Amino acid sequence: MSYLPCGYYFEDYADDQKWWRTRFIKGKMILMVVLLATLPLLVDSQWLSVAYTINYYILAALGVQLLIGYCGQITLGHAAFVAVGGYTTALMMLNVPWPQSMIDGGLVYPICIICAGFLAAIWSVLFGLPSARVKGFYLIMTTMAAQWITVPLVITQYVAQIGGRGQAFSIPTEMIKIGPFSIDSDTKIYYFSVILVAVCLVAMGNMVRSKLGRAWIAIRDNDIAAETMGVNIVGYKLLAFFVAGFFAGIAGAFYISALFFVSPEHYEWFFSLLWVGIILIGGVGSIQGLVFGSIFVVMVFKLLEIAVMGSSDLLMASYPQLGWMTTKIIFFKEAAFGLAIIFFLIYEPNGLSYRYWQLKNYFNLWPFSYTGK
């Protein structure tokens, strides 16, 4: 919690825990809503796709933030649960004999999203079961095993073979429709992703400021102490895995609408680590940090791509032997991402959200900023 500016006093806990506590914050949020709503008018579709990629990363890393940042259960296999969500949606759309009225009415996709969420949540709880017995490094190993068992084995070898379509499923576009809105352009995908992210972030925010969240935070801070205080730690840990898996399933189901197809290579181990990296860069245990981290990582990737592509165009004229740079852009991204994680952990272990917190306090306390240090 940041310091309040002069003139604000809260007399009870409910006031103190409100979403928008001051008039300034209300103004800021309205400004943000306006900005998000008008973004498609301001930028072209290339940057809109960057925007909904950011939103996808926020959705996917939401569960990671819940598990690592709030419940202290380190997971390195979250892409597996996103994959379960994505494949559930794809298979339900393709293999269930939907009546035409439901397809026209746009009911198919919402039903698929919910089912994807629940299936991913159950899958996640299954791999969360060892958390009852082990923690720390050993739990990391089991979540890693979730990744290795789910994506290369179960999904690539069995699930992706259903229907004999080959590994990549393409989704008929008329299925991806919510109510009367058919999600078929970058602008619509963008709005859909913004709404989904807003709903999920509000849900997450409400969860962590309720009894549930306080129990998770107690487990994160010291699980033995939490148990002595009467927190059912196995139950709450599994609940954390359930909710994290649910968010992951929603993320997987959402990404279908952006890609129109699904293939195992979108759920490799790299992404599991990427989402953990996002919350480390943004700040562990902070919902804002999640957003900052996603924006940072996606923007760095995009800018790196522009820089390498642009510079190689320039250089290619005089040094044609540098053409290899464009083909290896993905490895530049990986190396840069690795360095970013390392340097954030060494020099800014509290993440971007801590800097934002400092900045806010500076202005809230101005001109007496020395009290807030």
Next chain:
Amino acid sequence: MDLFLQLLITGIMLGSIFALVALGWVLIYKCSGVLNLAMGELTMIGGYVCLGLYQRFVTTMPIEYAFLLALIGTIFVGLFLGLLTERIFLRKMIGEPILAVIMVTVGLSFFFKGMVFIIWDTDTQVFLPRVFPIEPAVIAGVAIGQVYIWSFVAALILMVIFVSFFKYTRWGLSMQACADDEMAALSLGVSAKFVYALAWAIAFMAAGVGGTLLGNINGLNYSVSLLGLLVLPVVVFGGLNSIPGAIVGGITIGILQNLSGGYLDRFFPGGIKEIAPFVFMVIFLLFKPYGLWGWERIERV
């Protein structure tokens, strides 16, 4: 029966390479408490460095000398890289929470992987001309590829060297002291920084040799780093801070991997060979989370 024996013997020999790499992992964990997830990439770097040196040397000298020189060169590059990595990245992380340290090694693995594929290509590369003759040797009626036998011998020699270094030399003793009780070791004048650097250097060297041997067996590509990642089931099985556990675990996982590849592949076609150790690890974790000889941590509030 022949198939079983062949799978078993090849498994033991493959497992000895895993054991060598796992030894490096366990040394790092014992001495500095760092849980290293970059081991796969260290293995891969070693393989590629050795390949590069070998291709350079082989033009001017006979194959055996070229390979030996390249291997020694790899060990020295590993030493240098290990010291450098520890100095630049890991020393700043002493005393940080477990997630931070693990994610630094994950960051390292991304960085190394990116650098390896920027410098070398992603296509599979093989040691040409072949270092080990292609015709198999026959032991007790079972045909074994010569590359496996030589890998086994090399891994065994290196393991003996590392273990005796750890047990009998002065530096090894200071590493043991640091692993046992860091505070006491510090107060007796053991330099913890030196010990950490040494542990990383040894891990890099062991992984480099392991990567070279794995590269000789199947050729070098990204899958070498996945094989290097098998070190994690190995150390979970053997116990995180047990050197005999690493050796036994390595050989067990090697056998398990080969047997599952030989027998289970017809029931679960596809990648069962790579996945079996991880499945085994999850089941093992449920029953004996501290491994065969790992220390059980007793926690206090």
